[in-house]
Amino acid sequence: MAKILLEMKDITKTFPGVKALDNVNFKVEEGEIHTLVGENGAGKSTLMNILSGIYPYGSYEGEVIYDGRECHFMNIKDSEEKGIVIIHQELALVPYMTIGENMFLGNERGKAFAIDWDETYDKADKYLRIVGLEESSRTLVKDISVGKQQLVEIAKALAKNAKLLILDEPTASLNEKDSKALLDLLLQFKKEGLTSILISHKLNEISYIADKITIIRDGATIETLDKTVDTITEDRIIRGMVGRSMSDRFPKRESKVIDDISLEVEKWNVNHPLYEERKVVDNVSMYVKKGEVVGVAGLMGAGRTELAMSLFGRSYGTNISGKIKIGGKEVQLHNVSEAIKEGLAYVTEDRKDNGLILSNSIKHNITLANLSGVSNKGIIDSDEEYNVALNQREKLNIKCPTVEQNVGNLSGGNQQKALLAKWMFADPEILILDEPTRGIDVGAKYEIYCIINQLVAEGRSVILISSELLEVIGMCDRIYIMDSGRIVGEVEGAEATQENIMAHILKTTNKGA
Amino acid sequence: MNKSKVISFIKANTMIIALIFITAFFVWQTGGKILLPQNVSNLISQNAYVFVLATGMLLCILTGGNIDLSVGSVVCFVGATGAILMENRDMNWVIAVIFMLIIGTAIGAWQGFWIAYVRVPPFITTLAGMLIFRGLSNVVLQGLTVSLTNTTFVRLFGGGANCYVPDFFGIEGFNLTAMLTGIVACVIYLFIQIQGRIKKAKKGYEIEPINKMIIRSVIISLVILAFAYQLSRYRGIPTALVIVAIVVLVYGYITSKTILGRHFYAVGGNEKAAKLSGINTNRIYFIAYTNMGFLAALAGMMTIARLTSAQPTYGQNYEMDAIGSCFIGGASAYGGTGKVSGVIIGALLMGVINLGMSIMGVDANWQKVVKGMVLLGAVIFDVVSKKRNN
Numbered sequence: 001m002a003k004i005l006l007e008m009k010d011i012t013k014t015f016p017g018v019k020a021l022d023n024v025n026f027k028v029e030e031g032e033i034h035t036l037v038g039e040n041g042a043g044k045s046t047l048m049n050i051l052s053g054i055y056p057y058g059s060y061e062g063e064v065i066y067d068g069r070e071c072h073f074m075n076i077k078d079s080e081e082k083g084i085v086i087i088h089q090e091l092a093l094v095p096y097m098t099i100g101e102n103m104f105l106g107n108e109r110g111k112a113f114a115i116d117w118d119e120t121y122d123k124a125d126k127y128l129r130i131v132g133l134e135e136s137s138r139t140l141v142k143d144i145s146v147g148k149q150q151l152v153e154i155a156k157a158l159a160k161n162a163k164l165l166i167l168d169e170p171t172a173s174l175n176e177k178d179s180k181a182l183l184d185l186l187l188q189f190k191k192e193g194l195t196s197i198l199i200s201h202k203l204n205e206i207s208y209i210a211d212k213i214t215i216i217r218d219g220a221t222i223e224t225l226d227k228t229v230d231t232i233t234e235d236r237i238i239r240g241m242v243g244r245s246m247s248d249r250f251p252k253r254e255s256k257v258i259d260d261i262s263l264e265v266e267k268w269n270v271n272h273p274l275y276e277e278r279k280v281v282d283n284v285s286m287y288v289k290k291g292e293v294v295g296v297a298g299l300m301g302a303g304r305t306e307l308a309m310s311l312f313g314r315s316y317g318t319n320i321s322g323k324i325k326i327g328g329k330e331v332q333l334h335n336v337s338e339a340i341k342e343g344l345a346y347v348t349e350d351r352k353d354n355g356l357i358l359s360n361s362i363k364h365n366i367t368l369a370n371l372s373g374v375s376n377k378g379i380i381d382s383d384e385e386y387n388v389a390l391n392q393r394e395k396l397n398i399k400c401p402t403v404e405q406n407v408g409n410l411s412g413g414n415q416q417k418a419l420l421a422k423w424m425f426a427d428p429e430i431l432i433l434d435e436p437t438r439g440i441d442v443g444a445k446y447e448i449y450c451i452i453n454q455l456v457a458e459g460r461s462v463i464l465i466s467s468e469l470l471e472v473i474g475m476c477d478r479i480y481i482m483d484s485g486r487i488v489g490e491v492e493g494a495e496a497t498q499e500n501i502m503a504h505i506l507k508t509t510n511k512g513a
Numbered sequence: 514m515n516k517s518k519v520i521s522f523i524k525a526n527t528m529i530i531a532l533i534f535i536t537a538f539f540v541w542q543t544g545g546k547i548l549l550p551q552n553v554s555n556l557i558s559q560n561a562y563v564f565v566l567a568t569g570m571l572l573c574i575l576t577g578g579n580i581d582l583s584v585g586s587v588v589c590f591v592g593a594t595g596a597i598l599m600e601n602r603d604m605n606w607v608i609a610v611i612f613m614l615i616i617g618t619a620i621g622a623w624q625g626f627w628i629a630y631v632r633v634p635p636f637i638t639t640l641a642g643m644l645i646f647r648g649l650s651n652v653v654l655q656g657l658t659v660s661l662t663n664t665t666f667v668r669l670f671g672g673g674a675n676c677y678v679p680d681f682f683g684i685e686g687f688n689l690t691a692m693l694t695g696i697v698a699c700v701i702y703l704f705i706q707i708q709g710r711i712k713k714a715k716k717g718y719e720i721e722p723i724n725k726m727i728i729r730s731v732i733i734s735l736v737i738l739a740f741a742y743q744l745s746r747y748r749g750i751p752t753a754l755v756i757v758a759i760v761v762l763v764y765g766y767i768t769s770k771t772i773l774g775r776h777f778y779a780v781g782g783n784e785k786a787a788k789l790s791g792i793n794t795n796r797i798y799f800i801a802y803t804n805m806g807f808l809a810a811l812a813g814m815m816t817i818a819r820l821t822s823a824q825p826t827y828g829q830n831y832e833m834d835a836i837g838s839c840f841i842g843g844a845s846a847y848g849g850t851g852k853v854s855g856v857i858i859g860a861l862l863m864g865v866i867n868l869g870m871s872i873m874g875v876d877a878n879w880q881k882v883v884k885g886m887v888l889l890g891a892v893i894f895d896v897v898s899k900k901r902n903n
Contacts, residue, residue: 315789337791346789354789357782359849368779369790371772378772383718390719422790 005030005164005195006051011062013046013055020046021060022219028164028197028212033190035198035206038216039241039469044199047216048166052086053079066164083163087153089172093141100124100137103156127155131185147178154185165189165196171205172301183209201299203234203506215240234506235499242469242498250474251446253453257477258290261328262461263344263430268322270303270310270485276318280306282485284322288430288461293452295476295493296465297501303485304465305349308432312346313339326430340369343429347419347436349465351412355419358408362400362418363389365407370426392421397447413444420451431455432463437471449475469498481505524898528843528858528891535862539869546872547865550747553740558819560864561671561753562588562812566835567842567856568764569808572801574839575768575777577784577848579635581802583624583642584809584835588828590646591617591813596659596823599666606666614810620646621806622799629798643832651825660822671753672818678750688749695741699734706730753815760808765853777801781848837884838863841891862887 006028013021021043028034036044049055051064053073064071066082073079076086093102100121109123110116124137131151135144141152150170157165167186171179183205186196200206206213213232215222222240225232270281281303288294296304309316311324313336324331326342333339339346348354356365366389367374374385389403396417400410407418416436423431433452437445452462452475466472472479473496481489481504489504523530539547546552566584573581595613598604604612624642627633667673682689706726713720744750768774779787780797788794812831817823842859844851863884870880 312789313791335791335793336789337793340791348786348789353783354785357779357786357849359782359845360778364775364778368775368787368792371775375772380770380772380775382770383713383716387716387718 002029002031004028005067007063007065008047008051009063009065011047011050011060011064013043013050013060020219021050024062024216024219024221026214026221027224028195030195031190031193032211033186033196033198033209034212034214035200035210036214036216037200037206037237037241039467042216042241043219044216045168046219048086048168048197048199051079052076052084052166054086080160083161084166085157085160085162085164086166087150087157087168087170089168089170091146091149091153093149093152095142096140098138098140099128099135099144099152102141102152103127103137103159107160123159124155127159128152130158131155132181145178147174147181150174150178150182151185154182163195165194166199167196168199169201170198171200171202179205201506203237206237207232207234213237217241234503238499238502238506242502249446249470251450251453253456255477256291256457256459258459260290261287262290262326263288263463264323264325264328265311266323266325268307268311268324269320270306270317271319273316273318280317280485281310284482284485284487286480286487288463290459290461291456292478293456293462293464293476295472295479296463296482297469297472297479297505298467298482299505300467302482302505304482305434306485307482308346308434308463308465311339312336312344312432315346340426340428343427344432345369345423345426345428345430346432347423347434349435349438351415351419356407356415356422359406361404362393362398362407362410363403365418366392366403366422366425369422373425373427388425392425396421396424396451413440413447416440416444416448417451420448424451424455428460430461430463432465434465435467436464437466437468445471469501472496472501473498527894528841528855528862532858532862532865535869536865539865539872543869543872547869548743550743552868552872553743554747554751556861556864556868557754557757558671558676558751559868560860561751561757561819562815562831563834563838563860563863564757564857565760565808565812565815566831567838567860568760568853569805570832570835570839571764571768571844571851571853571856572777573635573805574836574844574846575781575848575851576798576801577781578846579628579798579801579848580639580832580836581624581635581642581805582639582832583620583646584805584812585828585831585833586643586646586650587617587620587806587809588813588816588831589650589823589825590620590653591810592817592827593650593653593659593823593825595814596661596817597653599663600659600661606663610666610814613814614807617810617813618803618807621803621809624806625799625802628802629795635802647825650827654823654825656825658822658824661817666814667818667821669752670814670818671751671756672815672821675748676752676819677748678752678755680749686746688745688747691745691749692741694750695738695744698741699737702733702737703730753819756811756815760811761853761857768853773800778849781845781850783849834860834863837888840895841888843891843895845895846892859891 004027008024008026011021011024024043024047026047038044050060053075056074057072064073066084071082094105103124104120108115109119121137128135128137131154133148133151133155135148141149170182174182186209190196198209211227213225215237217240264287266285268281268284269279272278272280284307298304306316310320313333314320315336324333331342333342352358357368363386367385371380374381374388386403393400393403398414398417398421400414407415410418436448452464455462464472464475473493477493479491479493479496479501480487481501483505491500536547570581570584573579591613594616595609598609598612599606624638627638628635661667664673668676678690680688680690710720710726768777776787776792776797779790779792780794784794816827820827838860839851839856840846841862842851842855842857844856866884866887867880870883
């Protein structure tokens with residue numbers, strides 16, 4: 001048996017209110033490629049952040065043993081000194097610096113007051129050749145493709161004398177050819193003795209490259225599969241990833257779907273606002289009936305939020321094309337206020353950045369999307385507004401001493417309820433809820449599910465975007481499955497299982513490389 | 514009152530408390546001279562332009578801590594153009610006033626367009642404006658001073674020898690008009706308070722404790738009356754005070770009671786959230802800067818009236834006075850919070866420090882040092898107290 005390079009023992013990490021990792025054990029042998037799989041939020045990134053020192057020693061329980069010695073990393077510098085280098089999913093390159101400057105950022109050649117640029121670019125060029133790039137290291141990062149940027153990240157890691165390379169979904173934004181090149185590069189490094197940990201959702205990649213697979217679910221390690229011992233099948237991995245039992249986490253609802261389509265989208269296309277040639281939403285057609293909860297399942301980056309925001313008055317993207325019909329009538333929604341007027345509401349996944357005005361009071365937040373509802377000819381009736389806020393507080397059970405309090409001081413669950421209160425006061429017919437239960441505790445989740453049930457009972461329509469499969473299955477009458485900007489499947493709520501949804505996502509990705 | 518209540522009271526009224534302490538300090542240092550009727554009256558007349566500009570600046574700052582550096586130059590340019598029109602071209606002063614307001618608004622719209630729709634950073638746009646309009650002032654005046662001879666204009670906008678609202682009673686040594694105005698203001702204030710309370714009670718809304726309302730009403734009434742009394746012992750109500758009062762009331766109302774006002778706070782508090790709530794954020798930026806141009810024109814008229822002339826150097830550092838007043842008055846350097854009433858307190862605080870130090874005979878350069886320290890202190894307080902909250 002080869003030498004154990006890394007061992008993480010009984011790692012437990014708690015965030016306020018949530019146990020992200022619970023006694024996780026993870027072993028990596030020298031010279032292997034070890035993949036880490038699990039649903040979004042299972043705890044993969046948390047584990048890697050502990051390993052790389054982003055969550056410093058002392059903020060978690062358990063031991064990290066690297067190269068035979070226990071390590072107490074306080075920051076990224078500490079772990080990098082030992083040769084542990086992490087490459088995050090979002091590239092950490094500065095677009096307006098050259099490749100060379102990026103590669104040695106924070107690790108500059110020469111002296112503090114006399115950077116040796118000749119050495120920088122000479123070394124940078126050498127590392128670029130190792131990863132198979134022909135570019136000059138004096139090229140600006142913004143001028144090379146995303147695939148090449150990913151390779152630059154790897155070259156940058158090598159420049160730090162990496163012994164253990166951690167890659168967090170490195171191929172998420174790459175096309176098939178670039179992905180293949182990157183994986184082959186990793187295999188080549190493996191022959192030269194480099195150890196890698198790869199976080200990935202793509203099963204075909206995993207079976208192509210991995211020596212071992214560790215499955216994490218709900219903050220705990222489920223099992224580690226060894227290529228030489230176990231027979232690895234997709235079904236086996238999927239079962240490991242999602243194998244939970246359904247319990248009474250969702251309130252019962254009498255389905256009152258009326259055969260009356262409230263929103264219909266036809267051939268909807270959206271391109272990325274910055275990289276205009278990149279398609280983010282690809283020919284999506286979908287509909288929602290009155291009184292129906294329709295789920296949109298998929299992994300992060302599948303284009304669900306982008307779809308929702310582009311529908312909501314073109315709040316996202318460029319080159320938008322397609323038809324929207326509300327109540328059977330085609331409508332043009334050029335901006336958010338037109339969308340609101342047509343009875344649409346979008347409750348964002350990012351309540352702090354896009355949803356609430358944290359420095360304003362609960363009262364002011366609740367009325368913001370429908371100020372004309374509490375005013376007369378542009379003049380706000382503050383008594384009326386106060387009353388509306390009190391009503392909404394009671395209806396949604398927002399726990400706060402007064403509605404004059406700043407919304408920033410509320411807990412996550414109550415902030416989410418305040419955000420829902422705001423959109424419910426706008427009295428929409430169709431609500432798009434984007435990850436409405438992210439980062440809130442179980443009790444608040446249940447309350448939000450009850451609110452959703454109440455909304456559809458009133459004959460409204462709800463589109464529920466969620467990365468939690470259980471939630472989608474537990475709450476929805478019908479589920480669309482999205483991947484890479486396309487709708488890749490549609491299942492009735494009654495027939496939906498975690499396995500068949502996951503299979504839809506993973507198998508379409510498989511058609512890739 | 515328990516401890517946490519005291520702390521929250523102090524936090525909510527920091528600048529008023531600071532104003533009281535600083536005033537008390539100068540009363541002690543100047544042997545009470547600072548509260549003499551003449552000084553109280555001058556405090557208003559001398560700082561009238563600050564009140565007007567700071568009100569406009571507040572709207573810009575509300576949109577996200579954005580400032581307008583060009584106001585000093587715009588004040589000068591509008592004043593210069595007006596002076597030339599009235600004196601060299603013999604234009605009727607009413608038409609000249611309208612003309613000046615249009616020029617100022619147009620300048621504001623020009624800058625607002627670049628900021629709102631092209632998204633040129635406000636700092637850069639208005640820095641350019643600062644140079645452009647200072648230069649143009651010189652061009653218009655050909656580097657010379659133009660004296661104003663139109664006494665109606667000068668008097669109306671708060672300048673010249675007799676820049677006071679006429680007294681209708683003619684009692685020697687006591688301006689009854691000023692005193693009566695103060696009393697009427699008190700009565701109106703109390704009436705609005707009581708009426709609001711009755712309306713709330715009728716609709717069954719929550720009402721604040723009666724004691725709290727009485728204490729607040731009494732304090733505010735006393736301040737108004739004391740102020741009116743001091744004014745009436747001197748020469749009455751300065752005309753500049755009338756202009757300031759109108760500006761403050763109108764903008765106070767817009768920011769606190771209208772949808773438009775609410776949109777300013779929303780854009781500054783979280784632009785993305787405001788956009789996703791259906792607010793046209795570009796329009797809000799445009800309005801903020803266009804309005805700043807309008808108020809700069811008003812301040813420009815007040816400036817040339819007060820100095821009865823126009824010179825290419827007028828209005829220098831006015832932007833700093835306005836920005837300083839906003840931040841001292843509790844506007845957040847990140848946008849989204851701040852009130853017109855706070856800005857008035859901020860401007861008064863600066864005015865009291867200026868006046869107090871002048872009476873004490875402190876060197877002008879040291880005055881700048883003190884004002885700079887006060888400004889820095891106020892913003893540090895804002896930033897630190899925000900951090901605590903998070």
